[in-house]
Amino acid sequence: xxxxxxxxxxxxxxxxxxxxxxxxxxxxxxxxxxxxxxxxxxxxxxxxxxxxxxxxxxxxxxxxxxxxxxxxxxxxxxxxxxxxxxxxxxxxxxxxxxxxxxxxxxxxxxxxxxxxxxxxxxxxxxxxxxxxxxxxxxxxxxxxxxxxxxxxxxxxxxxxxxxxxxxxxxxxxxxxxxxxxxxxxxxxxxxxxxxxxxxxxxxxxxxxxxxxxxxxxxxx
Amino acid sequence: xxxxxxxxxxxxxxxxxxxxxxxxxxxxxxxxxxxxxxxxxxxxxxxxxxxxxxxxxxxxxxxxxxxxxxxxxxxxxxxxxxxxxxxxxxxxxxxxxxxxxxxxxxxxxxxxxxxxxxxxxxxxxxxxxxxxxxxxxxxxxxxxxxxxxxxxxxxxxxxxxxxxxxxxxxxxxxxxxxxxxxxxxxxxxxxxxxxxxxxxxxxxxxxxxxxxxxxxxxxxxxxxxxxxxxxxxxxxxxxxxxxxxxxxxxxxxxxxxxxxxxxxxxxxxxxxxxxxxxxxxxxxxxxxxxxxxx
Numbered sequence: 001x002x003x004x005x006x007x008x009x010x011x012x013x014x015x016x017x018x019x020x021x022x023x024x025x026x027x028x029x030x031x032x033x034x035x036x037x038x039x040x041x042x043x044x045x046x047x048x049x050x051x052x053x054x055x056x057x058x059x060x061x062x063x064x065x066x067x068x069x070x071x072x073x074x075x076x077x078x079x080x081x082x083x084x085x086x087x088x089x090x091x092x093x094x095x096x097x098x099x100x101x102x103x104x105x106x107x108x109x110x111x112x113x114x115x116x117x118x119x120x121x122x123x124x125x126x127x128x129x130x131x132x133x134x135x136x137x138x139x140x141x142x143x144x145x146x147x148x149x150x151x152x153x154x155x156x157x158x159x160x161x162x163x164x165x166x167x168x169x170x171x172x173x174x175x176x177x178x179x180x181x182x183x184x185x186x187x188x189x190x191x192x193x194x195x196x197x198x199x200x201x202x203x204x205x206x207x208x209x210x211x212x213x214x215x216x217x218x219x220x
Numbered sequence: 221x222x223x224x225x226x227x228x229x230x231x232x233x234x235x236x237x238x239x240x241x242x243x244x245x246x247x248x249x250x251x252x253x254x255x256x257x258x259x260x261x262x263x264x265x266x267x268x269x270x271x272x273x274x275x276x277x278x279x280x281x282x283x284x285x286x287x288x289x290x291x292x293x294x295x296x297x298x299x300x301x302x303x304x305x306x307x308x309x310x311x312x313x314x315x316x317x318x319x320x321x322x323x324x325x326x327x328x329x330x331x332x333x334x335x336x337x338x339x340x341x342x343x344x345x346x347x348x349x350x351x352x353x354x355x356x357x358x359x360x361x362x363x364x365x366x367x368x369x370x371x372x373x374x375x376x377x378x379x380x381x382x383x384x385x386x387x388x389x390x391x392x393x394x395x396x397x398x399x400x401x402x403x404x405x406x407x408x409x410x411x412x413x414x415x416x417x418x419x420x421x422x423x424x425x426x427x428x429x430x431x432x433x434x435x436x437x438x439x440x441x442x443x444x445x446x447x448x449x450x451x452x453x454x455x456x457x458x459x460x461x462x463x464x465x466x467x468x469x470x471x472x473x474x475x476x477x478x479x480x481x482x483x484x485x486x487x488x489x490x491x492x493x494x495x496x497x498x499x500x501x502x503x504x505x506x507x508x509x510x511x512x513x514x
Contacts (some may be wrong), residue, residue: 001226003377017327023338054491057438073302104489107380126391
């Protein structure tokens with residue numbers, strides 16, 4: 001089930017005019033920022049399908065930049081996000097693509113600062129609800145329903161075992177797990193779908209494991 | 221985390237066998253899935269209701285979108301109703317004007333609550349605040365109206381689609397209108413089955429509706445589609461309350477909507493390449509707004 005809550009249907013409270021193109025766009029921008037872990041210095045935003053065709057009229061651009069600035073869907077500051085981005089030293093660029101994606105409302109955000117960069121692809125599936133479809137070029141095949149943990153780490157022996165051990169210690173069962181190595185920067189990514197909700201405490205503990213650079217949770 | 225219903229048949233059976241309202245089933249499912257308390261869930265919906273109320277109020281005072289394409293029609297309608305000579309009836313036109321008010325606020329980048337989407341955000345509150353004047357519901361009943369709408373929308377979202385980009389306007393205003401019709405029936409004292417009939421009758425009459433926004437903006441024809449969606453849902457609710465039933469069951473209508481959405485040309489799914497967006501006037505408007513890049 002893609003939609004699990006009544007508030008996916010009656011909600012979100014948002015700045016108009018489009019739930020897919022404005023609220024969903026803000027959420028894609030915000031999840032990219034969350035996964036990056038801090039305010040990026042620059043962002044290149046690639047738009048596909050209906051996003052590419054109609055982004056200006058829907059305020060998709062201001063919403064996405066608003067999301068990168070950590071604004072929620074109902075934050076009035078979305079309307080002036082371009083100006084606010086300038087003040088926050090966030091440079092951004094929109095690139096419209098003609099390639100066909102599986103879903104008509106797809107955006108890929110490449111964001112970074114002087115230390116690192118990251119790529120996040122999100123799709124806006126309707127009513128403001130989004131899914132993260134790709135991180136750093138790695139397709140996320142999440143089956144849905146429960147949260148997934150994303151762990152960015154250095155490509156070192158023992159990393160995966162340490163994370164699995166920490167989860168086992170907290171009695172968290174892994175439903176599905178994928179590991180990929182990203183060529184550039186020698187980083188790797190673990191995507192772990194679990195059978196129950198995860199405590200912030202567990203995430204924090206994972207982040208303390210050596211060679212782990214970033215831990216985040218996606219509410220899928 | 222147990223889902224209590226996956227389709228309308230299960231939803232109606234559950235409500236009728238337990239002799240509770242559809243809104244109650246929706247609240248219980250939300251508690252099951254999210255682990256949140258009843259009070260917490262109801263308080264969030266209460267807040268959404270307030271946002272809807274404020275959007276209607278703001279729209280009835282008159283707003284204009286940045287492009288100037290929409291705004292002010294809710295005021296025209298209220299002035300017309302006040303003269304007392306309306307042909308289609310006060311309650312129906314009141315719903316229409318309040319749906320328009322909400323979408324005019326949305327088009328002006330105001331704050332709204334998506335139901336189920338922003339482009340279709342007018343129908344559920346528009347009908348609610350019009351029916352309110354006749355049925356005098358409690359605040360709790362008004363909140364239940366939203367949970368009942370949400371229960372039907374939940375089925376559509378998971379079994380078909382609710383975005384214009386995926387399924388055309390039938391998935392947005394079509395879904396919203398059918399959701400509203402079901403909720404009106406519940407508020408008026410109809411049975412869960414009658415809610416499902418009202419839903420089916422409404423959606424059947426919005427099948428095939430394309431998403432063809434002029435210049436890609438959620439303005440033309442979106443605002444007026446919400447107006448007509450609200451009218452549809454009120455008439456369908458009355459039909460269901462009169463005992464009229466749909467020959468095609470609710471879930472099969474949703475299935476038909478899904479397949480129609482899949483077979484619809486991408487030109488007619490929120491790309492602003494077909495339909496009204498591709499008319500000479502539609503293209504001229506786009507050129508005026510975006511400097512000839514239509």
